[in-house]
Amino acid sequence: QVQLVESEGGLVQAGGSLRLSCAASGRTFIIDTLGWYRQSPGKQRELGATITRGGRINYADAVKGRFTISRDNAKNTVYLQMTSLNVEDTAVYYCNARTYGGSDYWGQGTQVTVSS
Numbered sequence: 001q002v003q004l005v006e007s008e009g010g011l012v013q014a015g016g017s018l019r020l021s022c023a024a025s026g027r028t029f030i031i032d033t034l035g036w037y038r039q040s041p042g043k044q045r046e047l048g049a050t051i052t053r054g055g056r057i058n059y060a061d062a063v064k065g066r067f068t069i070s071r072d073n074a075k076n077t078v079y080l081q082m083t084s085l086n087v088e089d090t091a092v093y094y095c096n097a098r099t100y101g102g103s104d105y106w107g108q109g110t111q112v113t114v115s116s
Contacts, residue, residue, distance in 0.1 A: 002026045004095045004107035011113045017083045022095030022107055024076040033098040034071055034078035038091035038112075045094065049080065062088075085114045 007021040024031060035050030035058075047060045049069035057069055068081040078095065095107035 002028065002031060002097050002099070002105040004097055004105055006093070006095045006107040006110045009093060009110035009112040011115060012085055014086050014114055014116050016085050016114070017081070018085065018112060019082070020080040020093055020095075020110065020112075022078050024078075024097055028076040030099040030101065031076070031097045032100045033096075035096045035098070036069065036078070036080045037094045037096055038089075039094065039109075040088075040091040048093065050096075050098075051078065082112075085112075087114050087116050090114045 003025045005023050009020065010018060012018050033050050033052050036048035037045050038048050039045040048063055049057065049059045049067055051057045051069045051071045053073060059067065066082065066084045070079045090113050092109040093112050094109045097105040
């Protein structure tokens, strides 16, 4: 199995920046893609960004140009650098690991709140 532990989110003013990290443990060799999803109150969980073991990256349109995802395969850790944050980015951010077999694992979620 795979366990995911996210860093703490936080409260940031609009226009500010925040960096999230997520460390994977367990059977990490089965992980292909690591990523970040987010869920705002009353909304479905949505894609933020993903990165494959080989480095292929995908961003949601809503974060493209503002968020940067990166990955350290040696540390089994994925990062999300968020800049130019706005109130619409307020959400619980979830780390996701998808295995080569198509199974999904999720972190516990971390709250990011952007104040105006």
